[in-house]
Amino acid sequence: MKINPSLKNKSEKHLYLFDIKLNQQTLEQFSGINYVIMQGSSKRAEVLARKLADKVLKFDSRFFKPVNLVNTSDYAVYRVGNILSVSHGMGNVTIDALLHAVTKVLYFAGSHELEYIRVGTSGGIGVEPGTVVVTKNAYMPNLAPYYTSYELGQRIDTPTNLNHALVERILAAQADNLSFPIISGNSIAADDFYLGQCRYDGAMPARKDHAWREEFFQKIHALDIRNFEMESSAMGAFCNRAEIPATMIAVTLLNRFKGDQVSATPEQLAEFSDRSQAVVINYLLSRANVKLHTN
Ligand code: R2B
Ligand code: URA
DSSP: OOOOGGGGGOOOOEETTTTEEOSHHHHHHTTTOOEEEEESSHHHHHHHHHHHHHHTSOOOGGGOOOOOOOOOSSOOEEEETTEEEEEOOSSHHHHHHHHHHHHHHHHHTTOOSOEEEEEEEEEESSSOTTOEEEEEEEEOTTOOSEEEEEETTEEEEEEOBOOHHHHHHHHHTSOTTOSSOEEEEEEEEOSSSSGGGTOSSSSSOOSSOHHHHHHHHHHHHHTTEEEEESSHHHHHHHHHHHTOOEEEEEEEEEETTSOSSOOOOHHHHHHHHHHHHHHHHHHHHTOHHHHTTOO
16 A cells, blocks of 8 residues: 555544544554445445354344444445455545545554455446446446546546456356356446436437447447446556556446347346345455454
């Protein structure tokens, strides 16, 4: 892990984005962490924390209520053993702020050996709905393999490739008879859900027609891009700079070659969302330093 050298004097007393005091009592709650699992909503972060308590700590989850370690309503942070289950909101901007906040508090707490995994949903490109994609490389909407941001007037491009060894470990940790398809592939982080992913059902019309879209989807499919979502490029850029191994496990809710609307039933959507959580749980259970926390 590589951190801003200015943080080494530890002068910050209150972490604004989490609304927590940076005192010894709080930092103890964040010490000994090795994995940060990020999902969009606080509800899903809590559901995963309950599953981890059940599977990793062997608690009966009926009698376990995860404790939110932060006071802001923008994010939720739950701890189970040496794993944090956190929410990141929607889009590159919110995940980027979360990544700064969580990495700072973990650094101050002495948790320096980390892996970050986003677990989410996505729109598939040429894959059956319900397929889980583990991301090798994140792309910008213009297919650049770097995240463009601006510091004052200056444009900064930071590489967005994710950690391929981590991708392979995640795939290797899955049972041969998994009940759903799982693949590795590349992802595009779009700037929004509608026009950035060329949906025709937004409140404003998309400017590109069906023929253009079909050609673009064919082109990205040939680049091994298998899904659209909205956070992987900021995560890839941050984790490259911070030297934290990271990837994304995202289930596809639909095949974008076939339409725009997510039409799966609530039951199907819940089952799809369970799939990406099951994949990360299988991975975590395969790790020796997670197993150490089972007794
Ligand atoms: C996938 O799904 C969300 C939008 O529905 C967004 O956060 C993402 O990346
Ligand atoms: N999330 C996205 O960003 N796009 C989709 O199509 C589905 C989920």
